[in-house]
Every structure is written in structure tokens, then in C-alpha cells.
Amino acid sequence: MNLGISATEFVSQAKVGTISVEEFVAKTLDRIKLVEEKVHAFITVDNQNALAKAKEIDKKIKSKDKVGICFGMPVSIKDNLCTAGMKTTCASKMLENFIAPYDATVVSRLKSEDAIIIGKVNLDEFAMGSTTEFSYFGPSRNPWNVDYVPGGSSGGSGVSVSALECLASLGSDTGGSVRSPASFCSVVGLKPTYGLVSRYGLVSYANSIEQVGPMARTVEDVAFLLNIISGYDSHDDTTIKNDSVDYTKDISLGISGKKIGIITQMIGQGVDQEVVSATNRAISKLQELGAECIPISLDAVEHSVAAYYTIASAEASSNLSRYDNLRYGFDFGTEGYEFKAFISKARSNFGPEVTRRMLLGAFVLSAGYYGKYYLKAQKVRAMIKAQLDEAFKKVDFLISPTMPILPFKVGEKIDDPLKLYLTDINTITANLSGIPAISIPFEISSSGLPIGIQLFANSFEEKKLLQAAYALHKTTHLPEVPL
């Protein structure tokens, strides 16, 4: 049995009984057991429930009962999405033993379509980071070379899909956290338009810019997942009431006659030469498919990293205030503490990156500084949006490398937060403006590390974006993961 098939292929075979769900899930669990010590994608694996559920679905298929459209597809979930009865740790000591009493909307939608939640996967603590090194449970590693980082913060999602430990995964993307590991691990990852997918049950980091995003091995799989998780949710006032769209329909329509803008700020200085060449080859491929490519300058992007870290940190400092160990968390005894001392003591257990961002956030929001930092960052955000609106009058899509550099070694940049922050430069534009963006695995570098290409579209144009991504992905011939 081939664990490397696409989710779509799995569904079509499980449906007709040529794949036994139980067997597939059992094999997947074996695979997890085999590779986890090398890549460490999972925080929690739900062996028993996964197998029980698989049996149940096989039974339903055999007796021709109604089965959800996932047909027992094993899916991993980033550990900042709430799952009733299964731990949701956010890779933090603060939530080491937290079990949510409810499912995130995206999780309950997957479950009701008979997806199997095989486990919860690693991330940078509270999704703050771009390498998955800032996890309380230790770093995840890149399946293409385990000495290298898998990207992040949804590193566990990227790794688990890439290392064939599941068929698909849900991550979350606040500044590139779906697309960075998608690029570094050679899988497809989509950051949907803000408001397309419910955030109910996603543990907030920077709530005005983040979205839950699907990750899988093909563009079609990502579209399939988006069909399930997108749409209005009465538990999230920021979701949009749009007519439902079938993102898989007409996905192979092609991009002939479409116009693509090459963002000059994202392919110039500071970008790895190999990444630049790969991007240029992607542009050529798109032209061969009939698209017209023109350079587009978005100079507001130069301020995007500063604006992003100001806004995200400010929101983080507020969102993470609730972790005071009073209602849930880890127990260290309340005896003898006055409440302020208790809260300080509890909150000293955040990791270094989270602490750094909360301090930065509290600073930019403090009296007298709000206008100087937070409001200014919001202005940059508005500028970026305005420039994108202009750009989308001229072109259908924008293109850039997803990451400006190749994956680097675990530990290499962990002590240099600024350098790490700068690796987000190409992804955060989509978060600050709310537009959708997708990372498509495109090439493997001479050193054997993945390179991803990013495509952007205007708000709520996911259908079009997925068609373009599908076309580009079809031109690639990528090797199997060497693990």
C-alpha cells in the first residue's frame, strides 16, 4: 500500500473499497512510529481512536451507509486548533495539559465529513516563529534533510504531510506559517482570504491577520479541504457570508491569457541566487502555459516586516494575557501567593520567543507610543492594501518565491531573531492585506532542499488562485521524499 498517494486518490479508492481505511490508517500509524524519532512532527498521536474510527468507516462503506466525503482520510491538526478530548498544547508549557471542551469549527467540519484526526502536530510556541524550533516539546526536523529546519510555525503540519505521516493537515498562517513549512518541506499550503475560514477554536496569536490553512501534497487536495473548512460560521463574526464555491471544480482550467505580476521587491536583494533562478524558471513555465508576466513594484512591502511585527506582537500581548494558570494550565500550587505574584510566576513559563513578542507588543501599545508604532503600522498595512488593489487592476495574480532563502540548519539562526524575522518578508504581505496566497513545491536545490513558489490573488479569488497553482504544480517533476 502506497502512503504517498494524494488525498483525492485515497478518497476515490476508499469509496470503491480498493483501499481498506483500517489498513491505510494502521500503515500510517506504523509510518509515524518509524519516522517520528527523526522528524518529530507530532505532539499527540491518537492511535486507538484513529483505528476505531477507521473500522467504523470501513463498516459504513461496506454496508453502503452514508459516509462523509473524506472516507476516513487521516489528517493531522496543528496543535493550536482545539480538539475536544484531545490535548491542545500550542507547544507551550502553559497549555501542556490543556484539553479543550470543544472542537474548532474547522475540526468539527472535517470530522463530520469522516476525516480521521490522527494526531496533533508541532509548532513554534503559540505559532510564533518560522522554524518550529521554539516548541516546548523540541524542534521538528525537515524530512528532506533532518539537520535542517522544516519552516514554521506550522512545521509539524508540513513535516507530517511531507514525510507521509498523513494525507493532509491543517495549519494556521499568521505571517506565513502555512506557506513557510509548505515551501521548506515541498508540499502545497494555502493561506485563505481573511474571513473565508472560521477561526473559532484556533488559539489566537494575531487575530486580525491569521487564518487556518490546508496543507497537502497536491493543489487539488488543498482545494478539496478548502471546500470542507471554508464558509460562514456563526461562532466567528469575522467570517464572510459568501455563496458556497466548489474549489475543485474546473481546477484544471489553466491560466492561458491570465496576467501575472512579478513582485520586484521579493525577488531582488537578499534573495538566495538558487531561489531567484527557480523563480525565473517558474515564470517561464507560466509563460509557456499562456500567461503574461510583467514586473510590479510594491514599495510598501519594504516596511512590511516592521509593520507585521508591530501589529502581531501587539495583538499577541493581548491575546496571550489569559494564560495566567488560574483556570487551566499546569499546577504549581496556589498556596502562599498573592495573585500578582502568582500570575508573574505562572507567566514566567513562556518560552523566549513568546516572551520577546509579548514584551514588544506591550511596549508598542503603552500610553504615548500607540500612535508612534501601532497606528503607524496600521497605516503601512493600509498602504500595502492600496498598492495591491492597484496591482490587481492590472494583473490576475502576483508571484514571488515563498521563502527568500533555502532551508537552513537547526540552531543556525535561533539566536538572531531579526534575521529570522526577515525570512518572513515574502509571506506577510498576504496577512497584512488579507488576500489569499499559496505556496507550490517547485524544485529541489542542488543541496537537495525544497524551493517553493508563491502565488497571490485578490481577496476571495481562491478558485482562480487554485487553478493557477494547479497549472504550475503540474509542470513539476519532484523526487520522492528521501526518508
Place this chain on the structure above:
Amino acid sequence: MTRIGLEIHCQLTKLESKLFCSCKAEYRNLAPNSNICPVCAGLPGSLPILNKKAVEKAAMISLALGCTIPQKIGFFRKNYFYPDLPKNFQITQYNAYGPTSIGSDGKITIQGKEINIRRIQLEEDPGRLVYEGKSMLTLVDYNRAGTPLVEIVTEPDFETPKQVRVFLNVLADLVENIGVSDPYLEGAMRVDGNISEGDGNRVEIKNVGSFRDIEKALHFEMTRQQSLLERGIPVVAETRHWDDARRITVSSRSKEEEQDYRYIPEADIPIVLIRNESIETIKKQMPESIVAKRERYVKKYGIPAQVADVLSSDRFYSDLFEKSHNEKNAKEVANIITTDLLSYADTREKKLELKITAQHISSLADSIMDNKLTRNSGKQALQEMVKTGKSLLDVMASLDLGHVSDVNSIEKIIDEVFKEEEKAVTEARRNPDTINYLVGKVMRKTKGKADPATTLDILRKKLSS
């Protein structure tokens, strides 16, 4: 000159559910932490869903206080750590970056004094701390967390603590009248004050348990500041707590240490657009104001201004009045409610216990007007109806309250009295002022049922014959 400003927290107790979730807004008398969900308990991943009805109710208060409602309202997070706050921030409104709170720049005139309202903001109540005597532990009950309330901030326009009390009474009547809150529920209306003398520093007063105590707290603080200034000692800008046991204000923290709330827009709640049409709809839904009601009572029914004042300002009794009166008996109904019924039931609890209905009051008023009952007997009948809820006829029969107004019966009784009270009769012939003694005797014999005017009439005739 003394300048006093107020911050009034008024829960929207008439709402079914909390401000951001579907838990009950009424949290009183429930087992601790039984009225909570992931949202109001601030669990990771939960999101607030704005209760649109709360926006409407807050808009009603804003309109009633003459505030401007902006076209867009938004919410902010006020960040501070306190165990009763499940998220360690409170979702509230904030106008520092442009007016986005539900109301601003209002005005209300009370006894000729104009009080300006700076702003009205819609926000969530925190939970409550419970101190358990023996265990030394502080416990937290989140049942109240997320209860919708409005904070009403006035300009420092009050000059005396008494003006404050009058204003608060009017405000309590007003929110009750428009049906957004029951201000007499425990903790439903809470007041903080700020007060300064002359050019002196401003002192904030918090922790005043009931809004009746605010007058006392302000009075204490006014005297304290005045005596400091008389001795040339400057007043320190600070927050002081009202110590209920000692009836004094006590310094709690100096301004320097005051918290920085690090306000940030609440991105989980989209900006709410308020169209002019919706404001018009709300205006139409608003009940008649207390002022308009009072005017109508005076003009339409000729009810004395003082009676109309009492009646119009109490929603419970004005509702009762509206249901029980007709064109003819309105004055009598108003009279029964404000002089008799009010003395039986002046508190919320007593009002709820009343067994009397509009039907009772209406027939009582008619009977008095038709001379079937004396006013005195009417009082007895009312008391009985309040207690038992029986009909007026039943009550009259069981208490034997029928009116005696026919001349023959009264003459007979007067003859009896004349026989028994020869001395008094002689005295009354000499000095007509003592006639009341004889009236009293007749009343006692008839248990108050004799018509006073007829009795007096016959007595005078007999005495002068």
C-alpha cells in the same frame, strides 16, 4: 467650588443573554461557575459574538440621554490582569482614536441643572471574587463574566453630593422606564465618582457598594478636601476607596502607579454600521419618556403635578396606572396608587409580592367615586386586596365595608350616639368646633362606613334644632 463627575455602570438586565455568548445575562442565585461557556470563560480559541440586542438597548439609553450615536461603533480591549477577568482584558469601547462608542456628547436637565454626558460605552462585566472566611482562599465565580452593561460617563458638572443623588434617582427611573434595566437588582447599577475642590487635584472614589452610598462618600470626600485646603495642604491626585464599615474614604493607589490599559482594537468584532433608519426604528420603539408622561398626566387628567411626578417616574406604578384608569376615574386611580398603594409596596420585593391587579384598582376607584365606599373603607379594602388578591366585592362583603349613606340609617345611629353622649352633645351645641368628637363616635359605630359629609350634615341639623 466643588466639581463632581460620575462613572455609572448599569447592567442591561432586561437582556436574555450575555454580551458575547448565549449564556444567561441573569447570573444571580446560581451555583458558582454554572453559567459559563468557552466564550465567557475566555477559553483558548473562543471568540466573542456580539449580542445585537445589547447594541439596541445601549442605543436606547444613549438616545434617552440626548447622546449622538455614531455611524460606526467599534470595540477595544482594555488590558489588565485581575483574577475576575477570564481573558485578562475587558472588551469595552474607547473614544481616544475617534468616537466609536455607542453614545457621546449627551445632556440631561435635572431640576434646572444641566448635566452633560461625555460618553456611553457598551462593555462586559467581569466575574466576581468570593472571599471564603476560613480557608484564606480567594475564589472566583465567572457567572457574571460577560454580562452586558453600559458605562455612562458624565462631565464634572455636579456641584453638590445632593445633586448627584437626585441625578442617580432620575437615571435609575429612566433606565427602568425605557425597559433596559432593573436598577434595583443587586449590583445592577454601580457608581464611581471623581471630585475636586477649586483648582485642587481630582480624586476618584471607587468601591461604593450601593449607589445610595455615593452621596455619603462624596460628602465625606468633599469635607476632607475642603479642610485640607483650608489648612493649605494640597490634595493628592489619587484613587480612594469607600470604606463602608468606617464610612470614610481611604487612599488606594496614587495616580503615578495608575495602570496603563494598553487599549487595542478588538479585531474579533467587526465594526458595526449603524444606519439612520435603525436609529429611527429604535426611537419609535422607545417608550414615552418620564417627562412626557408626567406632562400628559397633568394636562389630560388634571392630576396634581406632585402626584404626576411620583407616578410617572416609577415604571411599575405608571404601568399599573395605564392599565387601570379610564377618562373618568384617572385622578382617583392616581390618588389610590400614589397615596395608598405606594405605602404598602415601596421596594422591588414588595412590588413583586403585590397580589393586586389593574382590575382591582379600577373597581376600587369607581366604587369610591360612586359613593359605594368611603375613602377610609377603600383603604381597608385595598390593604386586603393587596394581601389576598380577592375581588373588591368579596373583600367588601368579608370586611363588611358597604357604604352607609342613606339618611335614615345614619339618623338612627346619631340618635343612639346622642343618648350615650349627652355631655358631648351639650358641649357641641355650645362650641361647634367639638363636633368632630361626635362624628368620630358615629364612625366607630359604623366601622367607618358612614358617609362623612352626610353624617356631618345631619349632626349639624340635629344640634341646631
